[in-house]
Amino acid sequence: MRDLVLNLSLALGLLVLLAAGLLLGETQLTAAQLAQAFAEPGSGPHEVLFAIRLPRTVAAAVVGAALGLSGAVLQGLLRNPLADPGVLGVAGGAGLGAALAISLGFAAMPGAVEAASLAAALAAGLLLTAVAARFREPETLILFGVALSAFAGALTSLVFNFSPSPVTLQEVFSWLLGSVENRDWDDIGRELIPMAVGAGLCAYAARGLVMLTLGEETAALSGLPMARLRTAAVAGASLLTGAAVAMAGIVGFVGLAAPHLVRAGAGADPGRVLVPSALAGAGLLVAADLAARLIPTDLELKLGVVTALFGGPLFALIAWRAARSWRG
Secondary structure (H helix, E strand, C coil): CCCHHHHHHHHHHHHHHHHHHHHHHCCCHHHHHHHHHEEEEEEEEHHHHHHHHHHHHHHHHHHHHHHHHHHHHHHHHHCCCCCCCCCCCCHHHHHHHHHHHHHHHHHHCCCCHHHHHHHHHHHHHHHHHHHHCCCHHHHHHHHHHHHHHHHHHHHHHHHHHCCCHHHHHHHHHHHHHCCCCCCCCCHHHHHHHHHHHHHHHHHHHHHHHHHHHHCCHHHHHHCCCHHHHHHHHHHHHHHHHHHHHHCCCCCCHHHHHHHCCCCCCCCCCHHHHHHHHHHHHHHHHHHHHHHHHCCCCCCCCHHHHHHHHHHHHHHHHHHHHHHHHHHH
């Protein structure tokens, strides 16, 4: 009952934010224009609401849900409250793929940058999945992920260094900052398939995450296929992260924050945190996108900048609380 109330509350809050994302924007519509948007398909207000704002808002919700779920899975798998989708290097790999595609001139081809980003994320995910299948210690996976992230970051820096023109450099930099601006239904549809597969793998791995809270030795003696469940968790989180980065660029802190926002209500069970984390992540990113739209600036703030501005202090708070618990 407690889980149902939490999930319904989060879903209701998400619906309110989705409605705000549809109705609010840089261009304020009057009540008459809103009525025209719903009554006259093809009208200017209808295009603003349903061809521009609605896909953008849904894209933010989908990306936020993917990052929130991925963060909850990784925190349960690694038993680390500071784990987030960027910790394993998949986000860095996806960013590298997009940077290469833009620098090589593929940005003019619809979906090419997103496809390159997802392909690079899948390659990184395959490496991580192989490591997860071979080693059961979470420290090994974290260290390998940090190394992979650093290597992807170094290669992305090389792309910046050898960028053929300042315009290309600006395109790469802008994409890496993250945004769901100008996303359409085709962009969303392309990434929903890998996201659905990733979510399914995470749901399958949930019982393994629960068992890991009792320790590696107890989990090994439980009779569950822990190696398979651990591999599914890494593969699912990698797919979710890669698809999210392919759609919106690199957006930090959502995967870190969402599980912590719901854990008090969902309890310590990692399996029960998954759905609330996805809903909270969706709500967080829709709210961040609204803030990016509505904050009065000459140029619209990038989504990654907004999440970093609010997520940075939260990360520091979580680290401080974790340090106190370790000292205690």
